[in-house]
Amino acid sequence: MVSSELVFITGGVRSGKSAYAEKCLEGLASTMPKKHLVYVATGVAFDEEMKQRIARHQNDRAGQQWKTIEQSTDFPKVLTKVKVGDAILWDCVTTWLTNEFYDGYEKGVSCFQKEGCLERKFIAMQNTIRTLRKRSIPLVVVSNEVLDEPLSTSYEVSLYQQWLGRIHQWFVAEATTAIEMEYGQMHQWK
């Protein structure tokens, strides 16, 4: 069976990538007989600014046929919450990676400090994406461009950058379309 479309979009902060991603998913879903647009949100509202940020994104999607799934960690759970006929927008990989990076922090050990922990989460995420695509569920995945600056001297941050680069490379290889957004200007690499 042919896998569904996978569109991968990266860009800087406020580059217009979320708005573009939403349009893109609506476009992909327009040919589907029964379309349900599903937004997989990763953000955790830990402060006032974050609450406003989330509210702004929700407001942008209001009035349209969007269903929101809150999935800050444990991406495979998405599989139990969607069905054939859905189209998914996952926004965004950077926040998801941050959440997974520090998963377990409250119990004293974060995932990035545990041998093989991030590796397992990455593989589970890859398998989930592949399963969704086999179920003919189109996907638009959004991430941030944070690797065009000097690498951090902090071990934690540079490890994060290394993982993000690896994940982005995987998405670009796997995607049917890969786009870089720069302040509203899109560049289609694939």
Add this chain to the structure above:
Amino acid sequence: MHVFIGGAYNGKRQYVRSWLEEQGKQDIAWLEGELPMVMPEAATIVVAGLEHVLADKLEMDEDTLAAEFIEQLKVLDASRELIVIVTEMGRGIVPIEANARKLRDVCGRFYQQLFKISPQITRIWYGIAEPIK
């Protein structure tokens, strides 16, 4: 000369390695974090990670430093096939640390001159190549 540029962890080295392999190139001297001052004995020279070399010389004036590196690369390019891999670092947030800011400036200055003299420049974005010159 052929310059490859891209952000960190974008798969630049892996791309160049398979690109050289596809062309059947085997006589290669791959130099990591080093600007060779003695001509390496190989038909093809790959110079990667020059930002680390620049980071050790931040006390120098940025124009003098860039000019010095460019001159040496020209010498290498004159008698060998030269490939230079550099890391993009000027498109993020202004770093809080003075040395990181200086490195960004120095690299920017150096890359501008490098782009001027190199007839071929390719940008790598997560494993995908795009010729920009």
